[in-house]
Structure formats: structure tokens, C-alpha cells
Amino acid sequence: MSKMSIARLGKELYTGEKSFDFVGRRMVWYAASAVVLVAVILGVSIQGINLGIDFTGGTRYTVTVAQADQKLADDLRTAVGETAVEAADGATVRTAGGSSIVIETKAIPNGSEADSDLLGAITETADVARDDVSRTGIGPSWGERVASKAGLALGIFLVGVVLFIWIYFREWKMSVAAVVALLHDVVITVGVYAIVGFEVTPATVTGFLTILGYSLYDTVVVFDKVKENTRNLAGKKQTYASAANLAINQTLVRSINTSIIGLLPVVAILYVSTVQLGTSALKDISLVLFVGMAVGTYSSIFIATPLLVHLKSREKDVLDAEKRAAARMKEADKYAAVPVFDEGMAASDEEPDELREAGSDDLHEAGVSRGTSSNSSAMGRGRNTPAQQREVSDSGAAGRPQPKRQSRSKRK
Structure with missing residues (x-):
């Protein structure tokens, strides 16, 4: 895809001309994540985690x-x-x-x-x-201290995440959605480590903490756009779900580009450490970074925001916005059967059944006039031009000749 095509796609996604339905298909994403989570949990339970001597002694x-x-x-x-x-x-x-x-x-x-x-x-x-x-x-006591310190750091990090998102967005449900996405990333990354059989070392723990920050960063960017799109929801012609889905599409190209740029050096390090250097600390940290960054991008798009919409689906203002959108759709369907006349269409003296059945007020709102007759030279859309009764003549009341009604092309 060329640079111009990517730029055009990004613009169309931002303006809403094109849109991928991430929120509407959230059950599909939930099911996909559930299958992956079950697979990695089975991998951990069957194969176990290959802990390094720093943890086992x-x-x-x-x-x-x-x-x-x-x-x-x-x-x-x-x-x-x-x-x-x-x-x-x-x-x-x-x-x-x-x-x-x-x-x-x-x-x-x-x-x-x-x-x-x-x-x-x-x-x-x-x-x-x-x-x-x-x-x-x-001795194994060293590994126990490393594990306890890593667990403490993870706990402090999660508490900080919840408080930060709650304070910044003033929405505790955003905190819940972000933490669920983080746990989703951690479980999948641990499962991949168990299935592949790579050794878990202190470098791996460092990588885990790094990917948590990366995943959170991408999620906060999307949530910030959701907050912007759903501000003053009562005065907008959008539901909360459609506004949130627009936010994902508006940040989609940015998320993909950022992830690719971040993954390229990690892939290079993983290749060198695995193929050329064999076993090394670089292999441990590069694998966790690769898996965590890829899964973090997925969760910020397919899990965090759809889950947020799911959590807020029963709130009063969200339900009111959906009712207003449904009412607008019903009002639009009211005139769906009213024909639109175009140039070149044969005019008929008979009123269509749809016009006879529609009330005069409805036709006036739809921009259709109820004429008693029409001629073949009718101009404009949705109008019947009345037949000309007589030629315009001079009037003596004005005391001067009056112009005749002629087309613009015949006027001198």
C-alpha cells in the first residue's frame, strides 16, 4: 500500500467515511480472546513455566x-x-x-x-x-525475593493505573476496562513463554513490566479519543457505541504504525539473540517484548474499548442517546416511500398512490408540493410546474412598459 493510500485511508477513517465495526462485533473478539486464553492456560498447566536458576536456585x-x-x-x-x-x-x-x-x-x-x-x-x-x-x-531465596519484588511492583503499577485513569477520565469503568486488557496481555504472554519453553529470568520480569506500560499507553490514547467524541452526548446525533467505534477508527492507523515501528527493532534483537547468540538474556527480554507489544495493540483495539461500551450500555444517558437515534431512524423511514422526481421523468396527471396516502403536512416537510397538474417541461426536483395560462402583457397601472417573462438565454 502506497503512502498516499495510507494517508487517504487514515483521513477516511478519521472523518467516518470508512469505518470498521469493532464495537458492534465485540462478541467475536471476546470469543477469539477466550479461545487463546484457554489454549495458553492449558499450555501453562501441562508444560509449566521454565524458571531460571535465579528463581529456583x-x-x-x-x-x-x-x-x-x-x-x-x-x-x-x-x-x-x-x-x-x-x-x-x-x-x-x-x-x-x-x-x-x-x-x-x-x-x-x-x-x-x-x-x-x-x-x-x-x-x-x-x-x-x-x-x-x-x-x-x-539459593532459591534469591529467586523468591525477585518474585516478591516483581509482584509488589506489579501490584503498585495496577493500583496506580486504576487511580490515574479514574482521576483523569473521571470514569471508573474505563479503569476496569484498561486493567482487564492488561491482565489479558499478561496471561497470553506468560502462556506463550510456557508453550515455547523459554527460560524465565529477571530480564523477563523487566520485559513484563515494560509491556504493561506500552499496552496502557495505547489504551489511554484510544480512551482519550472516546472521551472527546462522547462529550455532551445529549447534544449529538450519535450513540455512545458509534462514537466509541469512531474513536477506535480515528486512532487505528496511528496504533498500527506505532506498533510496527516498535516491533521492528524487537524482532531484530529476537532474531540475533535466538539464531546467532543462542541462549542469552537478550532472548528472554526480546520475546516478552515482542509478544506483549503485539498483544497489547490487539487488546487496546479489540478488548478495552468494546468492553468499556459493554460496561456503559445500561447507563441512562447512553440509553437516552440510543432512543434518540432510534427515533431519528424512524422519522427518516417515514418518507422512505415518497418518490423523488428527476429531470427527464415523464410527468403524470395522476397522483401516485404514495402521495395520495401521505398527508399534506408530511409532503410539505418532505419538500414535495401537491400540484393539480403538471407539464412535460417541469424543471427542478420534486415540483410540478403549473401550465402557463396566458402571456404576460403590459400593465397600465405602473405607467411604463413591463418586461415580458422570458428565459435568461433569450434576454437581451
């Missing part, structure tokens, strides 16, 4: 080498996996800077046989001395 080996590259990291991953150490199954191996490689496993007792076997495989593969490998034990 484990052992971290840091190998200092002359040049840390991905090939050496892959060789170490293979060597560690081939040992008989059960705790080393599924070990995480990643580069850290240009001269270090980090190997993370489940908890291995210091000085045990498993510890010695693993150190032997590492030193042999990396061709380094035993002193070049440092060992660090990570």
Missing part, C-alpha cells in the same frame, strides 16, 4: 577464556550435556562479554563427584586451567 560456572565465541559455547553445551551429571541436563550456556562463558545448571553440591566431573568436562573442552573456572551457588 542452582549452580553457575563462569569460564574465562581468551576469546568467547558462539562455537565454544555450543561445544561446552554439548560436553556438559554428555556428562553423567543429572543436574546438568538442559544446562544453559551463554557468552558474557568477549572473554567469559557462563554455564548454569541445577544445584550441584560443592566438591561432590558430580561437581568434579562437570569441572573436568569444562576445562577439557575450553582448554583452560581449573583456576579459570569460577563456581557460584545460587
Whole structure:
């Protein structure tokens, strides 16, 4: 699609010339989200979440080498996996800077046989001395503190969101709709992490908090337009649902463009960290950003605003606006059967049945005059030109010649 086409589409969506019915089809969006939520919940319950050693506890080996590259990291991953150490199954191996490689496993007792076997495989593969490998034990208490702090930060964030939207928009139902959209994004993102099997690390938690802010930002922009369109609803010829749907269409192009621009660098980071670097903290945070930003855009368009309209559908002013709109539609249908005469139509001396049945007041309001006769030279729409009785002649009352009635083209 060319730049001019996008600009034209944006203008037509903003003015209402074109419109996508997001609000009217909200049950379709609810059903789609419900299916996705059920799928991700089943994925979490069956496969579980792959928590990193920062949350579960484990052992971290840091190998200092002359040049840390991905090939050496892959060789170490293979060597560690081939040992008989059960705790080393599924070990995480990643580069850290240009001269270090980090190997993370489940908890291995210091000085045990498993510890010695693993150190032997590492030193042999990396061709380094035993002193070049440092060992660090990570207890589960550290992960518990990280999880508790993340939960506290999430709780403070949600409370702040509710209060901010309530104060700014003076509408608690907007707060409810925004929080539901946020929870929708979090659950889907967690489910994707569980299904894909990526490890949850502190970087993942940082990504979660980031996507909450992004999703909220897009939702607030749409809600601000909803507030603008529904201000003084009693004096407008729109229902609350149509005004809210117009707000989504007016911000649609902006939301899509912002999301694409935001997702492009995240996709690049995800590709590099997954394909070229293998396991790394960049992979953890880039996946959560990608999924969260995409789902956040979806929820701000298809969930938050339609849910807001649903919550407000029983309010008195909203119901009054719908009654006024229904009355206007009924009044418009009153004259739907009145024919409109056009140039070139044959004039008839007989009144159509529709005109005979309609009252004189109704016809006058519709712009149709009830004539007794018409001629074939009738001009204008919806009128019958009376036949000319006689030619206009001079009148002596004015004391001067009077002009004759002629067409403009024949006047001199």
C-alpha cells in the first residue's frame, strides 16, 4: 500500500467515511480472546513455566577464556550435556562479554563427584586451567525475593493505573476496562513463554513490566479519543457505541504504525539473540517484548474499548442517546416511500398512490408540493410546474412598459 493510500485511508477513517465495526462485533473478539486464553492456560498447566536458576536456585560456572565465541559455547553445551551429571541436563550456556562463558545448571553440591566431573568436562573442552573456572551457588531465596519484588511492583503499577485513569477520565469503568486488557496481555504472554519453553529470568520480569506500560499507553490514547467524541452526548446525533467505534477508527492507523515501528527493532534483537547468540538474556527480554507489544495493540483495539461500551450500555444517558437515534431512524423511514422526481421523468396527471396516502403536512416537510397538474417541461426536483395560462402583457397601472417573462438565454 502506497503512502498516499495510507494517508487517504487514515483521513477516511478519521472523518467516518470508512469505518470498521469493532464495537458492534465485540462478541467475536471476546470469543477469539477466550479461545487463546484457554489454549495458553492449558499450555501453562501441562508444560509449566521454565524458571531460571535465579528463581529456583542452582549452580553457575563462569569460564574465562581468551576469546568467547558462539562455537565454544555450543561445544561446552554439548560436553556438559554428555556428562553423567543429572543436574546438568538442559544446562544453559551463554557468552558474557568477549572473554567469559557462563554455564548454569541445577544445584550441584560443592566438591561432590558430580561437581568434579562437570569441572573436568569444562576445562577439557575450553582448554583452560581449573583456576579459570569460577563456581557460584545460587539459593532459591534469591529467586523468591525477585518474585516478591516483581509482584509488589506489579501490584503498585495496577493500583496506580486504576487511580490515574479514574482521576483523569473521571470514569471508573474505563479503569476496569484498561486493567482487564492488561491482565489479558499478561496471561497470553506468560502462556506463550510456557508453550515455547523459554527460560524465565529477571530480564523477563523487566520485559513484563515494560509491556504493561506500552499496552496502557495505547489504551489511554484510544480512551482519550472516546472521551472527546462522547462529550455532551445529549447534544449529538450519535450513540455512545458509534462514537466509541469512531474513536477506535480515528486512532487505528496511528496504533498500527506505532506498533510496527516498535516491533521492528524487537524482532531484530529476537532474531540475533535466538539464531546467532543462542541462549542469552537478550532472548528472554526480546520475546516478552515482542509478544506483549503485539498483544497489547490487539487488546487496546479489540478488548478495552468494546468492553468499556459493554460496561456503559445500561447507563441512562447512553440509553437516552440510543432512543434518540432510534427515533431519528424512524422519522427518516417515514418518507422512505415518497418518490423523488428527476429531470427527464415523464410527468403524470395522476397522483401516485404514495402521495395520495401521505398527508399534506408530511409532503410539505418532505419538500414535495401537491400540484393539480403538471407539464412535460417541469424543471427542478420534486415540483410540478403549473401550465402557463396566458402571456404576460403590459400593465397600465405602473405607467411604463413591463418586461415580458422570458428565459435568461433569450434576454437581451
